[in-house]
Amino acid sequence: MGQKTIMKKLAFLLLTIFSILISAQKKYVLVIHGGAGTITKENMTPEKEKAYHEALTLALKAGYAELQKGKTSVEAVEAAIVLMENSPLFNAGKGAVFTNEGKNELDASIMFGKDKSAGAVAGVQTIKNPIKAAIAVMQKSPHVMLSGKGAEQFAKLQNLEILDPKYFWTKDRWEGLQKALEKEKRKKVSKNSKKHPDYFEIDEKFGTVGCVALDKNGNIAAGTSTGGMTNKKWNRIGDSPIIGAGTYANSQVGVSGTGWGEYFIRATAARTVAAKMEYQNKDIATASQETIDEIGKMGGDGGLIALDKDGNIAMPFNTAGMYRGAITESGEVEVFIYK
DSSP states (O other), X not given: OOHHHHHHHHHHHHHHHHXXXXXXXXXXXXXXXXXXXXXXXXXXXXXXXXXXXXXXXXXXXXXXXXXXXXXXXXXXXXXXXXXXXXXXXXXXXXXXXXXXXXXXXXXEXXXXXXXXXXXXXXXXXXXXXXXXXXXXXXXXXXXXXXXXXXXXXXXXXXXXXXXXXXXXXXXXXXXXXXXXXXXXXXXXXXXXXXXXXXXXXXXXXXXXXXXXXXXXXXOEEEEEEEOOOTTOOTTOOOSTTXXXXXXXXXXXXXXXXXXXXXXXXXXXXXXXXXXXHHHHOOOHHHHHHHHHHHHHHHTOOEEEEEEETTSOEEOOBSSSEEEEEEEETTOOEEEEEEO
């Protein structure tokens, strides 16, 4: 056998092995999170763990079903987030936490990577599904963010479902507020303290929900929805409705964050992941992990999900756990809670 023949066979063998490796690599089309924080096995009942697994799975399948129909990544993100907003398990929509005044103030945002169009609402109290309102702002208004009563008026004009604020009341969240108020009475934090402020409730989790999807046309969309922080004051708004902080998407990658919003805003977290990939040629895993590490160094807690145009995902976090999951192009579901 001649040397040229041997070289050709070797090249063919290497090409075959490479093709097998490529085909074996999973391509993800949708990834979600349901909040990060002090989520540990010891503090989780089997019933609650099962409930979270089921809710995350249903959200993944809802988004996946839209993609399978040939719908856009925006529609897939909407389907997944609406299911989580309608569940009392997550701090978004129905499960939103209470403010210091005993109200629910909801935020949400969406971004479509193809043309970088975006929409957001902040501080709304009567819109059943804030993610739908964010999408309406993106698609049917000349603006990017609307807040409070104006956002609610706009949502009503778009025939979105408007409810009595009592809809958002849940026993668990109300008890969470009472516990936070009691803590506030017992403990004072100085202005110079680096600890969490009095209104900041960190005992369980940051329940913000988010989703990033990649549709059959190769377009990425990212969305985020939240009820904010337990016992928040003065109409505080976190990173979730802020494009570039809690949500970002371009033609290469989509990102949604969950955590201590003040730090995600200061780090422009979601955009930073994309920038690291664009300007430093870093892969999605490295860019995402570095961003969370930087937030940690600043003193912030939380995590994020990211999905790139090739179907690669990253889900880093610096807390005890993060509700998260992904679904592949073939429909394989993966759901995780703990580290």
